[in-house]
Amino acid sequence: MNLLSEISKLEKEGLLRELKPVRQKGAYVEYRGERYLNLSSNDYLGISGTDDFQREFFETLNTNTFMMGALSSRLLTGNDPCAENLEQYLAELYGNACLLYNSGYHANAGILPAVTQKGDLIVADKLVHASIIDGIRLCNCEMKRYKHNDYDDLERILQQSADKYKSVYIVTESVFSMDGDTADLERMVELKEQYNAKLYIDEAHAFGVVGECGLGCAFNKQLVNRIELIVCTLGKACASEGAFVVCNPEMKQWLINKSRTLIFTTATPPINILWTGFIIKKITEMKTEREHLRAITKKLRNRLSGRRILGDTHIIPLVTGENDECLRLAAQMQSNGIWVMPIRYPSVPAGQARIRLSLTAAISNNQIDKIYDSILA
Numbered sequence: 001m002n003l004l005s006e007i008s009k010l011e012k013e014g015l016l017r018e019l020k021p022v023r024q025k026g027a028y029v030e031y032r033g034e035r036y037l038n039l040s041s042n043d044y045l046g047i048s049g050t051d052d053f054q055r056e057f058f059e060t061l062n063t064n065t066f067m068m069g070a071l072s073s074r075l076l077t078g079n080d081p082c083a084e085n086l087e088q089y090l091a092e093l094y095g096n097a098c099l100l101y102n103s104g105y106h107a108n109a110g111i112l113p114a115v116t117q118k119g120d121l122i123v124a125d126k127l128v129h130a131s132i133i134d135g136i137r138l139c140n141c142e143m144k145r146y147k148h149n150d151y152d153d154l155e156r157i158l159q160q161s162a163d164k165y166k167s168v169y170i171v172t173e174s175v176f177s178m179d180g181d182t183a184d185l186e187r188m189v190e191l192k193e194q195y196n197a198k199l200y201i202d203e204a205h206a207f208g209v210v211g212e213c214g215l216g217c218a219f220n221k222q223l224v225n226r227i228e229l230i231v232c233t234l235g236k237a238c239a240s241e242g243a244f245v246v247c248n249p250e251m252k253q254w255l256i257n258k259s260r261t262l263i264f265t266t267a268t269p270p271i272n273i274l275w276t277g278f279i280i281k282k283i284t285e286m287k288t289e290r291e292h293l294r295a296i297t298k299k300l301r302n303r304l305s306g307r308r309i310l311g312d313t314h315i316i317p318l319v320t321g322e323n324d325e326c327l328r329l330a331a332q333m334q335s336n337g338i339w340v341m342p343i344r345y346p347s348v349p350a351g352q353a354r355i356r357l358s359l360t361a362a363i364s365n366n367q368i369d370k371i372y373d374s375i376l377a
């Protein structure tokens with residue numbers, strides 16, 4: 001492949017991606033000396049702006065132990081007691097076993113290949129995240145896709161296929177990262193029970209945000225014990241790094257034995273695991289922040305109601321269609337002090353480019369007006 005000519009092709013199509021040197025804190029992001037309101041962050045509860053939490057956390061540390069690296073895989077010598085303590089704490093919260101992964105990507109790339117075999121079927125929502133798709137690609141079984149959040153289509157596939165496969169896994173996100181809408185988990189659980197299938201859900205954009213204690217959609221709907229695999233990520237609302245899966249104890253034991261993204265990688269550094277445990281305790285109490293996030297979401301969604309917006313959550317996709325218009329609107333909003341990124345193919349289907357307005361609890365009510373004005377400018 002001629003990389004230079006491929007790169008210039010990407011540039012002509014408006015698809016070239018670049019790394020930008022940015023620093024984020026709370027509601028803001030700093031880029032080349034300018035401060036912008038950050039609408040591209042997954043720090044949904046605004047934790048990066050809370051200096052007090054970080055200070056309090058550092059005071060809890062015993063600096064006589066080495067915390068900066070895990071030094072090996074958990075199955076060798078990298079299984080610091082803090083990892084099992086955190087799993088135990090999460091297991092008590094969810095009422096089922098929990099297993100940590102280094103990231104959501106590791107979890108999604110490693111769980112499905114470990115639990116499926118030849119002769120199984122994976123039925124995935126058309127819009128599941130790239131990390132889930134990569135996991136499915138590593139599986140030795142068939143895959144079918146159902147139309148996004150279309151449970152009649154899912155049922156049609158289950159009706160046709162359920163008997164023909166050893167096991168059927170249904171896979172979805174709970175809150176969709178690029179469409180900002182929510183899966184109907186109650187309906188999905190009914191379907192999976194009716195067709196004797198298993199359910200895998202990714203709560204990356206729901207953990208911290210959805211439910212009284214922020215424990216996600218499955219917990220909120222009291223469905224934890226009826227869903228085989230619930231993946232929550234820790235790099236978003238939790239402002240840390242890593243992920244965990246909620247499953248039954250046998251499944252946990254199986255994953256420890258068979259999940260290659262857990263076995264063949266250095267474990268998460270103890271400093272991160274300790275921070276995760278510290279911050280989840282705070283998150284379960286951050287009801288005011290979740291309330292505020294809901295209120296500003298409602299306000300911005302109402303103001304944008306004449307426009308092509310999708311979903312029903314704090315992630316508000318403003319669809320522009322073509323890449324050029326998306327790039328133009330992103331530049332316009334940036335020149336008005338709002339940090340947004342144009343989201344283009346392959347992150348979303350071609351022709352459905354969009355600005356993803358990702359709200360966080362650090363954004364004030366008045367700043368919602370500023371965001372709206374920057375779209376009209």
Ligand SMILES: Cc1ncc(COP(=O)(O)O)c(C=O)c1O
Nearest residue numbers: 103104105129131177204233235
């Ligand atoms: C739905 C979804 N799942 C998984 C991931 C990956 O999580 P992590 O960033 O922890 O690797 C992401 C991140 O973008 C995501 O949006």
